[in-house]
Amino acid sequence: MNKSSELETQKKIFLLISNHPGLHLNKIAQLLSINRPLTIYHLRYLEKHGLIIQVKEKGFTRCYVSGKVGIEDKKKLSILRQEIPLKIVLFLLENPYSKHKEILEKFDIAKSTLSYHLKKLIKHGIINTSEEGDDKGYAIISEKEIIRFLIKYKPSRIALGLKDTWADFTIYGEKDMD
Helix, strand or coil: CCHHHHHHHHHHHHHHHHHCCCEEHHHHHHHHCCCHHHHHHHHHHHHHCCCEEEEEECCEEEEEECCCCCHHHHHHHHHHCCHHHHHHHHHHHHCCCEEHHHHHHHCCCCHHHHHHHHHHHHHCCCEEEEEECCEEEEEECCHHHHHHHHHHHCHHHHHCCCCCHHHHHHHHHHHHCC
């Protein structure tokens, strides 16, 4: 590979990470149709030159532009780049205080899998529970903050392949966030 094409590949990787912080190595390779070893090579180059940082989390190496994403946002991105937690958050934005059973009816996952992801979202301060008698409902802790976060980082565009969702959030956000 010549220097010009290496530079072009590194630019593509940097722009992808800049537009979609928190992507993991395999997703970057897949989206840019670059083999994994070559992607690793370019990521190391970009990191060595201070352009990106790589954060290892539970079997994934997630990438961020240096100095662009704060620690708390990195934690949220590491969760919201995952399909099931993102779907739960999007569902709860539209259906606040939904019960476990109501959420489970909307997803094709095991009860234990849903419980696992709900606990993870609670642990990271994205959702909380409200109990009324024996019923426990789940809701987003700060809808405005999560909507701004989803607009800013667009995790579902890659995680779920969504396109029109952002127009809805933007309209919702402009109307209700000021």
